[in-house]
Amino acid sequence: MxxxxxxxxxxxxxxxxxxxxxxxxxxxxxxxxxxxxxxxxxxxxxxxxxxxxxxxxxxxxxxxxxxxxxxxxxxxxxxxxERSRDRPADDAWMPCRDRGHKRVAQYVYRDEKGAVVHGVTRCDAKDFWQWRPDATAKSGRRWSLNDQQGNRLVPLVPYRLPELLAAKQADRVIWIAEGEKDVHALVDHGLAATCNAGGSGKWTAEHAHYLDGADVTIVADRDAKGREHALAVVESLRRLAHTVYVVQAKTGKDAADHFAVGHTDSEFVQVWAPLPHPQDPAVTA
Ligand SMILES: [Zn+2]
Ligand SMILES: [Zn+2]
Structure with a gap:
């Protein structure tokens, strides 16, 4: 095999x-x-x-x-x-392992210097476990980003931040998707891509500020939540980014579906140009 x-x-x-x-x-x-x-x-x-x-x-x-x-x-x-990053050794523990769940993916969020800030582990029953590194914990991790009062203990960083900053430096377009799975689909097709942890509704100004001056293409999921999420990302980038376009998958719901049927990045359907290149006409939603 x-x-x-x-x-x-x-x-x-x-x-x-x-x-x-x-x-x-x-x-x-x-x-x-x-x-x-x-x-x-x-x-x-x-x-x-x-x-x-x-x-x-x-x-x-x-x-x-x-x-x-x-x-x-x-x-x-x-x-x-990228198997090593996506699918680490099977011996690492996660909270639902004792219920017989198997890990299917793991996404690690890093700071500008590449140090691990927080991560998400996903199992075959679609549990998403957020964690932060903690050397004093037996598994090396705490399975929450907050303290017991609900205060967040780690900074929020966009996924693949070191790669994002390098791509921005090189004047490449930064693609923003709704989840890590889609980011990997985009990266696997040679694009620079990012997202926030936790999916739709969790994008913040803290994520946006790393996109200062960037050329951005947002891939909106083809549903109501996806539109809302894209709108929130657009608003956070209005006074920050150089250009912003919003596209959708030509087939299916998201970037992963789009590529899975063999479409290329140029075949995404542009649905909105909230912050177009100066030479381009503005397109309203
Ligand atoms: Zn599970
Ligand atoms: Zn089916």
């Missing part, structure tokens, strides 16, 4: 699970185990340039399918990328 080719790994995994597959029209098709298994052939699996694309037509994406088979986005690549 150590195929370098993600397509082959996935084909083997489905065969080992006894899932029916059919190769047709250049795609491997299987049933929708992501949504209970009805609708045969609804999931299309395609070999792409350096990995595999998975798309369930009923779910309009691959999030649930990947969760069902215990894969992260990194697994979709031939010779998985």
């Amino acid at each position: 150590t195929h370098e080719i993600a397509f082959n790994r996935l084909a083997d995994l489905l065969r080992d699970r006894g899932e029916p597959t059919r190769y047709t029209g250049g795609k491997l098709r299987t049933r929708g185990i992501c949504h209970g298994g009805d609708a045969k052939d609804t999931v299309a699996i395609t070999r792409i340039s350096n990995g595999v694309a998975v798309y369930c037509h009923k779910c309009q994406g691959n999030t649930d399918f990947l969760a069902e088979i215990g894969w992260t986005l990194a697994d979709l690549h031939d010779e998985p990328l």
Whole structure:
């Protein structure tokens, strides 16, 4: 099971699970185990340039399918990328491990100098555990960002802050997504990307100030919460960023879905230009 080719790994995994597959029209098709298994052939699996694309037509994406088979986005690549950061050794503890949950992803937030500030660990039952490093704790971590009175004990930093600052220095566009999974999808496609911990509604001025003078593209999730979140990010950047555009996935709900079906970064659909380049016409929502 150590195929370098993600397509082959996935084909083997489905065969080992006894899932029916059919190769047709250049795609491997299987049933929708992501949504209970009805609708045969609804999931299309395609070999792409350096990995595999998975798309369930009923779910309009691959999030649930990947969760069902215990894969992260990194697994979709031939010779998985950044595995060490995404998926650390299985011996590290998390609070729901005793209930039999397995870790599927871990996201580490770092300060300007690369030191760990806080992190998020996600399990296969979709618990998101926020933690901060603490050398005096048995696991090396405390599973909260606050003290018992609810006061926050760590600064809030955007995800991949050192990479964000380097990209800004190089005048690259900074992409802001709603969650870490989408950030990794963007990064895996060569873009500089960030988000805040905790998902929609948790973006703050503290995150925004790192984007002073930056060219920003926000990928808004295609739902009400996603629009609200994008609006909050836009407002925080109005007097700060150089340019701000808002785009949405061409297919599916978010950046991960968009790339999973093989779209490129230039195919995102622009929905708003709240702070356009001086040469561009302003576009209202
Ligand atoms: Zn599905
Ligand atoms: Zn759990």
